[in-house]
Every structure is written in C-alpha cells, then in structure tokens.
Amino acid sequence: MPVLDLPALPRLSRAERVEAIDGWLSGLLADALSGTPRAARRRGAAPAGPVELGVALVAVGSLGRREPPPHGDLDLVLVHDGRPEIAALADALWYPIWDTGLRLDHSVRTIAEAVAVAGDDVKAGFGLLDARHVAGDPEVTAALRAATLGAWRQHASRLLPQLRDLRRARGRQVGELGFLLEPDLKEAYGGLREGQVLRALAAAQLADEPPADAGEAYTFLLDARDALQRATGRASVVLVRQEQRGVAEALGLSDDDALLRRVSLAGRRLAFMADQTWRRVDAALVRRPRGRYRRVRREPLAEGLVRQGEEVVLARDARPAADPGLVLRGAAAAARADLLLSPYTLKVLAVHAPPLPEPWPPEVRWSFLRLLASGRSAVPVLEQLDQEGLLARMLPEWDRVRSLPQRHPWHRFTVDRHLVEAAAAAAELTRDVDRPDLLLVGALLHDIGKGRPGDHSVVGEVIATEVAARMGFSPPDVAVVGSLVRHHLLLPATATRRDIDDPATVERVADTIGGDPGVLQLLHALAQADGAATSASAWSPWKAHLVAALVARVHAHLVAAPAPGPVLEPTEPQVTTAAPGVPEPGGAVTVGLQTVADGQQVTFGAPDRPGLFSRCAGVLALNQLDVRAASISVADGRATSIFAVRPRFGRVPVPEILADGLRAALEGTLPLAERLRQREVDYREDGARSAAPRVSWHDAEVAGAASTIVEVRAGDRAGLLYQLTTALADEGLDVTSARIETLGADALDSFYVCDPAGTAMSPERRRRLEVALTAAARGVAPDPAVLGAADA
Structure with a gap:
C-alpha cells in the first residue's frame, strides 16, 4: 500500500504537499480498483492491473485548488458511471485514508447526481467548481467539470444571491478581516473565502477574473494560514494574539504589528474587490425588459461627471489629465448622491489625474469639504479613493496610517478607517459649531501622528498643520486645526480623571486652549466624533455627560458667566x-x-x-x-x-x-x-x-x-x-x-x-x-x- 509521510507534510510547500498527496491517493485508487484484499494492502502489496475507465477520484476544496494547508482535511469525490460495485470500491478507498488519522470529507456521485446537487445546493455547487482530477479516468473528471460549470452558470440567478447572503451573514457573525485584532483568515469578510468567491463569480461569467493584486492578497493570506498552522501544529485559521509574533517571524516580517497590517491590507483589498464585483453581479442579475436596444439614462451631477445607473462616471467631455480637481469633485458628487464611482472611472482617474497644486485651489478644498460633510455616504467613497491610491496621492501622510492596527480593546477599526469614521461622525455635528470646515479636517487628521515615535497628539499637531497649510487654509485656521489635533484627548481625559467641579481643573483646561471659546466648541464636537468612531464603550452616555458638564464649566469661566451646579449632587434619602x-x-x-x-x-x-x-x-x-x-x-x-x-x-x-x-x-x-x-x-x-x-x-x-x-x-x-x-x-x-x-x-x-x-x-x-x-x-x-x- 502506498505510504504518506504525515509528519513531513507540514514542512513541505503547498506544491510539494499537493504532489505528495496526489501520488498517495493515486496509489490508493489503483489498489482499490485492482481488487487487492484489504489485508494484503496493509502488508504493502503493490497495485496490480490497469486503472479502469468510468471511475475518477476528484479533489475539491483546498486540495482541489492546490492549496492544502499543513494541517487540514481531504475533500474527495469518487465519480463513477453508475457501476453497481461502487460501494465496495469506495470502502476500499476510504478506509486506508481513515487508518492514517486524516480527516476526510467524502462523497460518491455519478455525474448526473453531482450536477443535480450542484444545481440545488449553493454550497455544493460552489465546492464543485474547484473539482480537480487526481486519479482514474480523466474523461470522467472533465465531464464532471463541464457539467457542474454549466449547472453553475445555468442556475446563477438563483444560486449567486444565496451565496452573497451567506457571505454577508458570515461576515456579520465573524467580522471584517481588515479590522480584527484576532482575525479568522478563512471566514472573516475579506478572508480566503472571498478570494474563492471572486473566482466563482468569474466562473459564472458575470464578472472578470480577479486582478493581480487581489491574487497577491489571497496568496499572502494563504502563506499566513500555513505559517499559523505550522506554529500551532493544528488546523487553526484564527490568528490569535499569542501566535502573531511567531507567524510574523516565519513570514519575514519585523513584528506582529507588521503582520496584522499586512493581513488588514490583504483583507481590505479582497473585501473591496468582492463588494465591487457583487455590485456588478447584482446589476447583471436584475431582470430587464426585453428589447433590442436599451437606453441608459445619464444625469449630469457636476462638471465632467454624470450619473449612469447607480454609479458616477466621467462625462464625454471630461478631461482628467487637464483637470486636477476632477477626483475630489467626482468623489464629492458621488457621496452627496449616495452613489459610488464606477470601477472604470476610478482606473481612469488613477492613471490620468494630475497632482494637486499646492496650496490647493479653493474649489478643490471646497470639494474635499463637501465630501467629508456627506457623512456616512462618504465612507465607501473614501475607501474607493484609498484602494486606488488616490487618497494617499492627495495626502501622502495617509500611507503611514493605512491599516495600522490599534491594539486598544475599545477600538473597532484600524487608524485610517477610524479617522474616516470620525470625520463621518463629525459631519453630523457641523451645525453645532461655528467652523464646520475645521471640525471636519480636524476629525480626519486627529490621529494622523500614530505609528510614529513620540506622543501621537504632539507629533500629529505638526503633521496636521502641514496638511492644513497645503490645503490652503489661512494661518489662523491652520493653528486651530493643529490645536484640535494636539488637544483632541483633553476634554475626555480631564472629565473622566479629574474633579470637574474643582476650579483648578476648569482653569487648566481654559489655559490649555488659549482661552478661545471657539476652540472649546470644536474640541467638544471632536471628542464626540472621536468617541462615536471608536466604540460604544469609548463614548458612553456617562462620559458624554461628564464632557458636556466640563465644557459648560470652562465656557462659563471664559465668558465670566455663572457656573452650572455640581455633576454629583446629593439625592434625597429614600x-x-x-x-x-x-x-x-x-x-x-x-x-x-x-x-x-x-x-x-x-x-x-x-x-x-x-x-x-x-x-x-x-x-x-x-x-x-x-x-x-x-x-x-x-x-x-x-x-x-x-x-x-x-x-x-x-x-x-x-x-x-x-x-x-x-x-x-x-x-x-x-x-x-x-x-x-x-x-x-x-x-x-x-x-x-x-x-x-x-x-x-x-x-x-x-x-x-x-x-x-x-x-x-x-x-x-x-x-x-x-x-x-x-x-x-x-x-x-x-x-x-x-x-x-x-x-x-x-x-x-x-x-x-x-x-x-x-x-x-x-x-x-x-x-x-x-x-x-x-x-x-x-x-x-x-x-x-x-x-x-x-x-x-
């Protein structure tokens, strides 16, 4: 009987594991088809006789994709042409696999049965797309692949919405890979499963093959999974905290934060591609009236930009190479209309958009502020700009915080996404302040100093003032933006750690902000936006109450008004x-x-x-x-x-x-x-x-x-x-x-x-x-x- 060196498998590369497992399975099938008694097979008898036609051993799952993990199971299908002795043949094949201790997910199907299952069960159909010939009659495998692929395309309008809902439900349950501190590399949204879904959508001929950078992201996650399983010695897919340093070293990365950042970048790329592809697929699956011609309505949105369907595209007379403000004008128009830029438009802008002049012209800054002021609808548009490299082109400082992990238990997001979420939260508070433009920019930049040596508030003040000056703000406004970044933690930290009824506490806050009521107003709104973008624990009603009470006391001190009563006042005894x-x-x-x-x-x-x-x-x-x-x-x-x-x-x-x-x-x-x-x-x-x-x-x-x-x-x-x-x-x-x-x-x-x-x-x-x-x-x-x- 062929022998598989199980202890050596984890040390092999994926290609070497595929070769070793395929060779072993081929020998097992040859043994089973030869009719060698099981006892003789255990004694190591050589396979006898030619491989019969009409039977094939097919790998699906990770082995079918040539991606077997160091410690994983085998997903195999024994495909046959209807022969009656198939049950005995299957037993002769499966038992030696079980004897090794490997986990086995197996089935026995005719081609017709496989096609029926694939057309009825989205998970089965999705899995059979990875079918790969291992041993036996290759024509049977080819027929299976052709039949299941045809069934997948035929039933796409029914199966693909089910697959989409399954992935979204799983994403809500497990989380999004790009923002998890202990990510599930396989099932989190943006994980390995998303790379497989992208190929399945391409197989349905409703989307293009995934681009090269998505393939690179997928390969990195595979490498991380393999390094994790080698480190733990088991079939782990959750990158827990205690294993991250070892995995980082195995992948040649400097530390566990560098690993988590690479995982986040890969996950966000795959999630972005999946979202973009699903939008195209959903649009293609919508039933449309029959007709030889279908006129697409184009609605003007801004100079050089029109709405086409549910996307923003370039107008016919647009000149991207000669229009520096087109990128931000298009992003603002999309966010204001609660739409997204089309993928083609993004690509054109990424290739042809010229650098922004410094300082930014007023109309460019106005477009940027309109984008931020759009609130929640600006988040996916900013992610589009980020994924195409356009955001870092306008704000080079952004690269230092892209997918930078935050290992604080309160934080839900990486630094860059937290900044975007804070700006979206600040957009809801713009009517509460006299300078909404400074609030929006301050919210977007308040943690820009993270990832650099030193206090991120102090470092961030310098960076924020440089960015604000480049945006074309006046020197006094640049100073206010710097003050917002420098002191964005002042109010929450003081309110939760000091006695706000102490006049010394109030005086210290007033002195820190230079006695400016306008800065106090902006800091209060920024604290609310920052807390809301962090988590519910970071901005509880009690903390909001304390901060508001502190602000009221400081404001009264600045304008010489009567101070409000104590935060804690005695309650009548009950x-x-x-x-x-x-x-x-x-x-x-x-x-x-x-x-x-x-x-x-x-x-x-x-x-x-x-x-x-x-x-x-x-x-x-x-x-x-x-x-x-x-x-x-x-x-x-x-x-x-x-x-x-x-x-x-x-x-x-x-x-x-x-x-x-x-x-x-x-x-x-x-x-x-x-x-x-x-x-x-x-x-x-x-x-x-x-x-x-x-x-x-x-x-x-x-x-x-x-x-x-x-x-x-x-x-x-x-x-x-x-x-x-x-x-x-x-x-x-x-x-x-x-x-x-x-x-x-x-x-x-x-x-x-x-x-x-x-x-x-x-x-x-x-x-x-x-x-x-x-x-x-x-x-x-x-x-x-x-x-x-x-x-x-």
Missing part, C-alpha cells in the same frame, strides 16, 4: 437605617437613589469616621455596581458620599440592601474584604494578564496646597476601588473625590486626597503609599520589607 452605636436621628445611615446618564447615582449619608468612603465602595462592589465617579463632603460631623454607578449585570441597585450593607460594614458584622475576595474567586476575575500596577502623582492640578491627585492604573476586578481606598484610609488620608475609568481589562482610578491635619505629603510618605496602593491593586498585603525600604 431609606434610613440606624448606624451602630450612634443614637438617632443624627447617626442614621441614609441611602438615596437617582437615575442619571447611563446608570444610577447612589448617595450615602452617615456619621463621619475614618474609612467610611472605602466601606461605601466595598458595599457597592459587593452588590456588583461599577463606580464611575465619586465625591464626599463633611458637614457637622456627617459625611455625604455620592457615587455614580452602573450595574455590572443590569440589575438596578436596591436602596434597602445598600443601607443594610453599609450599616453591617460599619458595625463590623459584614467582612467586606473576605466577601469581595470570595466574589473575585467565584467570577474568576484574573488581572494576571494586565500590566503591572502604576501609581502617578499630579500636584500641579489640585485646588489647594494640602490636596494631591494620585492616579492608579491596574487590572480591573471586583473590589478594586474598595482595596485602593482602604489603603488610602490606612495611611490616614481622606478621599474627597474620585474618577473611575475602565480601559478594557484595566482600570484608571484618580483620587483627590488630603491629610486631615493639613500637612503636605512628604516624598517618603508618597513612596510608602505607592507600595501600599500597588499591593492593593494586586490584591495582596504590602511586603513589610518593601514598606521599610520606602520609609528609608
């Missing part, structure tokens, strides 16, 4: 329970509950005592409430602690339970630390994969000399806020307010702390507190030796 050891009514524990943006506000009232704030935080954590912001005030010996919370599992907090919990925590009958440790075990929240905790100080941003801001970044888990505030209380510090932000698996908690005695915090005390906070963030007790070293 539940009252006696505090331990304190006579009524001044010692009562009260709890108020109010619905606010994206959650609830809980107000605790209790007699002031050390550690009260941390116990309130512990009770909230025990009730599965995530804290977003907090403040505490003390008057006449009574503390009011206000927390903005969001239920982790959607259950609204119950005031009675919170009141009873705080009362029990104060009297010591509720072991908060032990209960929270048990909850962490129960929910298996593990921060081991997070970076080491980091503690930082910000003295320059406080309201008074006796106060300090301390930031702690650590892995998020149940009870983290309780443990951090307990560490602060153990060091004799009071927390006056807190801002809590969750960044994926990490938390960034900012605390305003002060010493009740009014003393400043010494460097030794800071070091000691850093040790205590780091230990609390890790959920362990501080090492006495480390504490001693901090004191020293």
Whole structure:
C-alpha cells in the first residue's frame, strides 16, 4: 500500500504537499480498483492491473485548488458511471485514508447526481467548481467539470444571491478581516473565502477574473494560514494574539504589528474587490425588459461627471489629465448622491489625474469639504479613493496610517478607517459649531501622528498643520486645526480623571486652549466624533455627560458667566437605617437613589469616621455596581458620599440592601474584604494578564496646597476601588473625590486626597503609599520589607 509521510507534510510547500498527496491517493485508487484484499494492502502489496475507465477520484476544496494547508482535511469525490460495485470500491478507498488519522470529507456521485446537487445546493455547487482530477479516468473528471460549470452558470440567478447572503451573514457573525485584532483568515469578510468567491463569480461569467493584486492578497493570506498552522501544529485559521509574533517571524516580517497590517491590507483589498464585483453581479442579475436596444439614462451631477445607473462616471467631455480637481469633485458628487464611482472611472482617474497644486485651489478644498460633510455616504467613497491610491496621492501622510492596527480593546477599526469614521461622525455635528470646515479636517487628521515615535497628539499637531497649510487654509485656521489635533484627548481625559467641579481643573483646561471659546466648541464636537468612531464603550452616555458638564464649566469661566451646579449632587434619602452605636436621628445611615446618564447615582449619608468612603465602595462592589465617579463632603460631623454607578449585570441597585450593607460594614458584622475576595474567586476575575500596577502623582492640578491627585492604573476586578481606598484610609488620608475609568481589562482610578491635619505629603510618605496602593491593586498585603525600604 502506498505510504504518506504525515509528519513531513507540514514542512513541505503547498506544491510539494499537493504532489505528495496526489501520488498517495493515486496509489490508493489503483489498489482499490485492482481488487487487492484489504489485508494484503496493509502488508504493502503493490497495485496490480490497469486503472479502469468510468471511475475518477476528484479533489475539491483546498486540495482541489492546490492549496492544502499543513494541517487540514481531504475533500474527495469518487465519480463513477453508475457501476453497481461502487460501494465496495469506495470502502476500499476510504478506509486506508481513515487508518492514517486524516480527516476526510467524502462523497460518491455519478455525474448526473453531482450536477443535480450542484444545481440545488449553493454550497455544493460552489465546492464543485474547484473539482480537480487526481486519479482514474480523466474523461470522467472533465465531464464532471463541464457539467457542474454549466449547472453553475445555468442556475446563477438563483444560486449567486444565496451565496452573497451567506457571505454577508458570515461576515456579520465573524467580522471584517481588515479590522480584527484576532482575525479568522478563512471566514472573516475579506478572508480566503472571498478570494474563492471572486473566482466563482468569474466562473459564472458575470464578472472578470480577479486582478493581480487581489491574487497577491489571497496568496499572502494563504502563506499566513500555513505559517499559523505550522506554529500551532493544528488546523487553526484564527490568528490569535499569542501566535502573531511567531507567524510574523516565519513570514519575514519585523513584528506582529507588521503582520496584522499586512493581513488588514490583504483583507481590505479582497473585501473591496468582492463588494465591487457583487455590485456588478447584482446589476447583471436584475431582470430587464426585453428589447433590442436599451437606453441608459445619464444625469449630469457636476462638471465632467454624470450619473449612469447607480454609479458616477466621467462625462464625454471630461478631461482628467487637464483637470486636477476632477477626483475630489467626482468623489464629492458621488457621496452627496449616495452613489459610488464606477470601477472604470476610478482606473481612469488613477492613471490620468494630475497632482494637486499646492496650496490647493479653493474649489478643490471646497470639494474635499463637501465630501467629508456627506457623512456616512462618504465612507465607501473614501475607501474607493484609498484602494486606488488616490487618497494617499492627495495626502501622502495617509500611507503611514493605512491599516495600522490599534491594539486598544475599545477600538473597532484600524487608524485610517477610524479617522474616516470620525470625520463621518463629525459631519453630523457641523451645525453645532461655528467652523464646520475645521471640525471636519480636524476629525480626519486627529490621529494622523500614530505609528510614529513620540506622543501621537504632539507629533500629529505638526503633521496636521502641514496638511492644513497645503490645503490652503489661512494661518489662523491652520493653528486651530493643529490645536484640535494636539488637544483632541483633553476634554475626555480631564472629565473622566479629574474633579470637574474643582476650579483648578476648569482653569487648566481654559489655559490649555488659549482661552478661545471657539476652540472649546470644536474640541467638544471632536471628542464626540472621536468617541462615536471608536466604540460604544469609548463614548458612553456617562462620559458624554461628564464632557458636556466640563465644557459648560470652562465656557462659563471664559465668558465670566455663572457656573452650572455640581455633576454629583446629593439625592434625597429614600431609606434610613440606624448606624451602630450612634443614637438617632443624627447617626442614621441614609441611602438615596437617582437615575442619571447611563446608570444610577447612589448617595450615602452617615456619621463621619475614618474609612467610611472605602466601606461605601466595598458595599457597592459587593452588590456588583461599577463606580464611575465619586465625591464626599463633611458637614457637622456627617459625611455625604455620592457615587455614580452602573450595574455590572443590569440589575438596578436596591436602596434597602445598600443601607443594610453599609450599616453591617460599619458595625463590623459584614467582612467586606473576605466577601469581595470570595466574589473575585467565584467570577474568576484574573488581572494576571494586565500590566503591572502604576501609581502617578499630579500636584500641579489640585485646588489647594494640602490636596494631591494620585492616579492608579491596574487590572480591573471586583473590589478594586474598595482595596485602593482602604489603603488610602490606612495611611490616614481622606478621599474627597474620585474618577473611575475602565480601559478594557484595566482600570484608571484618580483620587483627590488630603491629610486631615493639613500637612503636605512628604516624598517618603508618597513612596510608602505607592507600595501600599500597588499591593492593593494586586490584591495582596504590602511586603513589610518593601514598606521599610520606602520609609528609608
């Protein structure tokens, strides 16, 4: 019996694997046709007799395409002319394959049966397009290919819409390859399956063969799949994070980001070609009235451009080589009409469009702004310009961010697509600002500095000012665009990490923007657009509320108007329970509950005592409430602690339970630390994969000399806020307010702390507190030796 060296297969190239597998299968079929008993075949008997006519072994799937993966299955069809002994022949062929341990997807068909299945089942018909002769009678294989191809073309009007819907549904389920951090190389939209679909559409004679660059993208994804399977030793198609570095090295790429970028570029090219091809196919499948001649309506849209059907094409008198503004004029016309440029028009513009003069003429800049102002309909048009290289030709800086991955859990897109999405979101806010043109350009360029050394906001400011000047904006407008890029994170970062009711916070923001209300207005709109383009987690209703409140305070400061009220205001108590050891009514524990943006506000009232704030935080954590912001005030010996919370599992907090919990925590009958440790075990929240905790100080941003801001970044888990505030209380510090932000698996908690005695915090005390906070963030007790070293 022929022998296949399975351990050696993964090390072979695809062509060598095809040759080895084909040779082995040919021998197996010869054995089966020769009638050699199975026992003799196992002893290695040589095949005897000629191969019979009327039977063929046909490969489909990856083997049929000559693309077998290092660790994959075999898709085989035994095609025959109706002979009665085919079942015994099939058994004699399949069993030796199963004996090797290879996975086998097999079928036995006559040509008529195969054609019937192909015409009825889109998946079967799609698979049979890859049929390739392996062994047996080649005329049978040729007849099968001709028959199935004829059936595919005959039933295209019914099968192709099914195939389109299958791919789109799968894309919605798995995602788009170009924007995934752990992409499915096969099934994600734009993956290997799209390359196969493009060939299937060409086989139906409704589309051209895929262009060379699509073939190159497909080949790269095949190489990445093979490298992944060699690295994992199994039939993997999902490029998980821990395997990316090894795959990058196997492909000769510098690092895992370079790999992900190449995968994104390949996936986006295949997805773009698939979308473009499907539009042509859908148009071809539409039933049209019979007639010898059909007049195509052409509707003028702009100079040199007309609408033809559902596309924008060049007018007969257009002169692309002599019209520098034609590209952007056509893109703007297409987006405004919610259409796309025709593929032929794109090709003509890519070949003949001249470089834009510098600075851009006003009409060119106006076309570009009209394109951006089109909102959502501009996204696919900008993708067209990008895929044909026209966008990078106008904005050379674009190449550095094309398909650049963003490994932040909030981001849904690569850097370039995020910028386009931000511009589309900004288009919906243009009526809220006095300079919509600067908002649109700022949104498109706000992350243009990513992928370069240094702070992307600082680097991006320089790039954005150069781009804005090249676009022909005036020097004052260029400075505003640069300021938008430089400070696009100012409002969200300040609102979520600082006490916006602190006048020092408001003054710092006002000074940073140069006291310009117009810049503040633009930054607010840019923050909204940036958050919307990132993800729902990045721009929650609560964050939007905080940013809007900060903007209102800064604006009031700039125009000397009355400032709005506090973000967190005490809620009238709904539940009252006696505090331990304190006579009524001044010692009562009260709890108020109010619905606010994206959650609830809980107000605790209790007699002031050390550690009260941390116990309130512990009770909230025990009730599965995530804290977003907090403040505490003390008057006449009574503390009011206000927390903005969001239920982790959607259950609204119950005031009675919170009141009873705080009362029990104060009297010591509720072991908060032990209960929270048990909850962490129960929910298996593990921060081991997070970076080491980091503690930082910000003295320059406080309201008074006796106060300090301390930031702690650590892995998020149940009870983290309780443990951090307990560490602060153990060091004799009071927390006056807190801002809590969750960044994926990490938390960034900012605390305003002060010493009740009014003393400043010494460097030794800071070091000691850093040790205590780091230990609390890790959920362990501080090492006495480390504490001693901090004191020293």
